[in-house]
Amino acid sequence: MTKIRYNIIQLDVTEAGQVVEIRHRLPSNYGRCNGYVARHIKGISSELDIPEIGLLAVEFNSRKQLFINDLIGYEAQVEQLPEYRELNIPLESGQLVTGYYLDTQKSPYPFVDVKEWFRPYSIAIYLRCEIQNNEQHVRSSSIHSTTTEAAKD
């Protein structure tokens, strides 16, 4: 049976138009990512839904594969948690998840600059990954056996 683990990348946006860089290392025993959800989690309060608050790009395996380009919106009332969107990314052990989030909010008031109206907020990227089935500590056990053989000589 495949074991599933969830990994959360939280990004804090503190300025209007900010580019937030993503540099995140996944645990080295993750073998594959098969789903993601990216959403606003705190900071924005509006009575209306906002279809776009920012743009998200995520690359896997230390910039070898660009897999996610997505719009992030704001939901005033969350009635149902969004379903995971499908991914199928074999992971190289210990590599970085990189990318960026760009705040693209516009002021809803025509004569108010977005910088005056802006309030800090956070978004989260939830990654759903499978644990690698390989035996762990292979390297350390091979070192041990070599040492044992050397000791025999």
Place this chain on the structure above:
Amino acid sequence: MYDHLVFIQQQLKQRKIEPALQQFYRIELPVGKSQHQFYAYNELLFLTNAGQLPPGTLIQSDSRARRIPFDIQSQEGIEDYTGTISIEFPQPLEVSTTLEFIQIISK
């Protein structure tokens, strides 16, 4: 000393990208321009003259986004962009400006 070409070669090797062509690529933008969008699919464009762009300029692509800092000395190295690339200047250009890239077309 920091060498753009060596850095690019190392990046390509680390990311297992095999170049079919490497060349210089320039885009000249006239006075008054405040936004420019172009496409670079299946290729990488390394911006080499970020320091000559107005502070506050936003460069955005499918893979990377960067706002040119006001403290221009903090701009480190060169970065690559791919896909749909959009350049937004904080104000319309007062002088004509050239964007200089090293273009890598991958096999």
